[in-house]
Amino acid sequence: MCGIAGLLLGNSLEDVAVEVIEALYQLQHRGQDACGVAIANLGQAGECTKGKGLLSEVFAQSSQTSSLKGNIGIGHVRYRTAGLLTENEAQPISNRGRPEIFFAHNGHVSFPRTAGYQTTSPGSDSHGVLSILASTLEKIDLLFPQESLAKKVLRTLRGLYSRCDGSFACVAMVDAKLLVGFRDPYAIKPLVLGQRQRCDGLIDYMLASESVALEKLDFEIVRDVAPGEAVIIEQGVRSQTTVQFHQIVPVRTYTPDIFELVYFARPESTLDGISVQECRQRMGHALAQTALEELGADTCFQIDAVVPVPDSGYVSALALSQSLNIPLALGLVRNQYCQRTFILPGHEKRLKAVRRKLSPVASEFAGRNVLIVDDSIVRGSTSREIVRMARKAGARKVVFASSSPAIRFNHIHGIDLADRRELVAYGRSNKEIAECIGADAVLYLPLDRLVGCCRAAQGEQSEVDGFEVGVFTGNYVNSGAETLQNSITAP
Ligand SMILES: O=P(O)(O)OC[C@H]1O[C@H](OP(=O)(O)OP(=O)(O)O)[C@H](O)[C@@H]1O
Ligand SMILES: NC(=O)CC[C@H](N)C(=O)O
Ligand SMILES: [Mg+2]
Numbered sequence: 001m002c003g004i005a006g007l008l009l010g011n012s013l014e015d016v017a018v019e020v021i022e023a024l025y026q027l028q029h030r031g032q033d034a035c036g037v038a039i040a041n042l043g044q045a046g047e048c049t050k051g052k053g054l055l056s057e058v059f060a061q062s063s064q065t066s067s068l069k070g071n072i073g074i075g076h077v078r079y080r081t082a083g084l085l086t087e088n089e090a091q092p093i094s095n096r097g098r099p100e101i102f103f104a105h106n107g108h109v110s111f112p113r114t115a116g117y118q119t120t121s122p123g124s125d126s127h128g129v130l131s132i133l134a135s136t137l138e139k140i141d142l143l144f145p146q147e148s149l150a151k152k153v154l155r156t157l158r159g160l161y162s163r164c165d166g167s168f169a170c171v172a173m174v175d176a177k178l179l180v181g182f183r184d185p186y187a188i189k190p191l192v193l194g195q196r197q198r199c200d201g202l203i204d205y206m207l208a209s210e211s212v213a214l215e216k217l218d219f220e221i222v223r224d225v226a227p228g229e230a231v232i233i234e235q236g237v238r239s240q241t242t243v244q245f246h247q248i249v250p251v252r253t254y255t256p257d258i259f260e261l262v263y264f265a266r267p268e269s270t271l272d273g274i275s276v277q278e279c280r281q282r283m284g285h286a287l288a289q290t291a292l293e294e295l296g297a298d299t300c301f302q303i304d305a306v307v308p309v310p311d312s313g314y315v316s317a318l319a320l321s322q323s324l325n326i327p328l329a330l331g332l333v334r335n336q337y338c339q340r341t342f343i344l345p346g347h348e349k350r351l352k353a354v355r356r357k358l359s360p361v362a363s364e365f366a367g368r369n370v371l372i373v374d375d376s377i378v379r380g381s382t383s384r385e386i387v388r389m390a391r392k393a394g395a396r397k398v399v400f401a402s403s404s405p406a407i408r409f410n411h412i413h414g415i416d417l418a419d420r421r422e423l424v425a426y427g428r429s430n431k432e433i434a435e436c437i438g439a440d441a442v443l444y445l446p447l448d449r450l451v452g453c454c455r456a457a458q459g460e461q462s463e464v465d466g467f468e469v470g471v472f473t474g475n476y477v478n479s480g481a482e483t484l485q486n487s488i489t490a491p
Contacts, residue, residue: 001079050087110165125166188255194220262450283450313403377424
């Protein structure tokens with residue numbers, strides 16, 4: 001996962017740091033391991049503040065922000081997929097050379113053997129990308145000294161795309177002059193451009209992983225960056241900013257990661273012209289249909305309550321309860337001071353976090369048949385714990401439903417689903433999964449229905465032509481899947 005943001009304010013006398021951090025707060029759900037921002041003034045060296053933990057920990061003091069001066073900046077919230085959980089690998093990362101690059105990456109990249117690059121953090125794919133960017137740009141800078149920085153960056157990106165594979169949505173700040181955003185040729189990871197018209201006639205620009213970050217900062221969506229495309233926003237003298245889109249390599253497919261719509265993204269966001277909320281509503285209605293077919297009408301009508309799993313299960317659960325005309329019961333309460341649990345490293349930590357995060361309202365379960373709805377069942381830590389709570393609170397029959405299909409393969413594009421054998425659905429039938437989590441039955445939304453829901457939620461402008469669904473099928477949209485899959489390590 002990971003969240004990225006980049007901002008360039010039209011007025012070069014203004015400071016952007018507070019807004020970059022604010023944008024990251026809107027993306028905190030995408031990464032909780034580490035975070036950071038890099039800020040610069042036109043023509044000056046950038047400053048970076050980053051560290052392990054949440055934004056509220058790393059930027060606890062306002063003095064840390066006020067010392068970051070400049071009108072251009074990028075930021076990152078990290079959920080590690082490769083490399084270490086060290087401060088050095090928190091992002092943004094920089095070459096600290098000439099031209100100076102600050103870089104932030106969402107996704108998971110692999111490199112063919114021929115890519116040949118050197119880095120101080122060998123395990124980190126993001127450092128690998130930066131290293132290729134920096135060494136290529138340095139060479140191009142020497143070879144084509146007369147060219148504009150934007151042209152040199154374009155040449156650099158062409159070289160980069162031929163040397164790496166996988167998923168990447170990235171933002172970079174080059175020589176405190178260019179804000180650059182670029183996306184892999186399959187558009188697996190999200191990246192959207194926004195603009196904000198100011199009263200003084202100038203325009204501010206912003207790139208972000210999710211539209212919610214743009215909207216919260218009063219930016220309007222310009223458009224999503226297309227597969228294989230880069231956008232270069234350049235600040236000139238006298239605050240004149242230009243924006244150029246360039247197709248770096250041909251579009252392979254326009255196939256965003258469906259798991260963004262299932263779980264990662266916030267429901268307020270629109271990704272590639274698809275409303276996350278609408279997808280999840282449709283998934284709930286489709287799950288209701290599946291329940292009728294698989295459990296049978298009699299069993300469905302014996303269900304007393306539909307219980308959503310906070311937070312990502314809410315939208316689909318409500319839609320399902322409406323479809324089946326079964327009351328929704330808010331039987332699970334979320335402790336607001338706890339984070340997402342699935343992205344925590346280590347089984348023990350995750351289990352402890354689920355227990356701390358969710359608690360049952362006993363009266364909503366006592367003596368009832370319940371249908372509990374979540375967006376996904378991954379390792380089963382959440383579902384197992386919830387079923388245990390429901391039983392303890394006196395539930396009679398417990399059916400656990402997932403508004404996405406069974407996960408039997410690794411997610412290779414920036415989500416550490418670890419070893420396949422950790423997945424509760426790996427090598428198990430639905431009956432065995434139910435036994436494993438202690439439920440009377442489990443129910444999954446079939447893949448064709450999930451895809452149908454997401455396609456039906458596409459707005460008129462959306463050019464998406466399919467989805468990356470490898471986590472459900474083992475077939476990944478990019479050719480380098482094998483290498484990538486092998487490079488994922490358990491936390
Ligand atoms: O089977 P598991 O390995 O437990 O993973 C699945 C759970 O993890 C996610 O929730 P999470 O707590 O991360 O985030 P949320 O609050 O947005 O639902 C997801 O929504 C499921 O509830
Ligand atoms: N989740 C991500 O997008 C991770 C980015 C990068 N692979 C890292 O581990 O830092
Ligand atoms: Mg959840």
